[in-house]
Amino acid sequence: MGRRVRAFRKLKGYTQQELADSVGISLAVLGAVERGNRRLEDQILNKIADVLGIAVDELANPST
Numbered sequence: 001m002g003r004r005v006r007a008f009r010k011l012k013g014y015t016q017q018e019l020a021d022s023v024g025i026s027l028a029v030l031g032a033v034e035r036g037n038r039r040l041e042d043q044i045l046n047k048i049a050d051v052l053g054i055a056v057d058e059l060a061n062p063s064t
Contacts, residue, residue: 002036004059008052009034022051 032038
């Protein structure tokens with residue numbers, strides 16, 4: 001899922017810092033998520049999807 005978060009973040013033109021600030025998490029947490037070292041709570045995942053303007057399923061399900 002981390003790779004998908006990174007791909008959508010870049011596609012939408014956000015830096016890591018901008019997305020982290022918009023979601024209310026630290027840059028370190030977002031970086032760990034994108035590297036696959038940390039799993040997100042559902043609430044934070046929902047916020048990321050909302051900020052990026054995509055469905056949560058697009059982050060969680062690689063077949064979409």
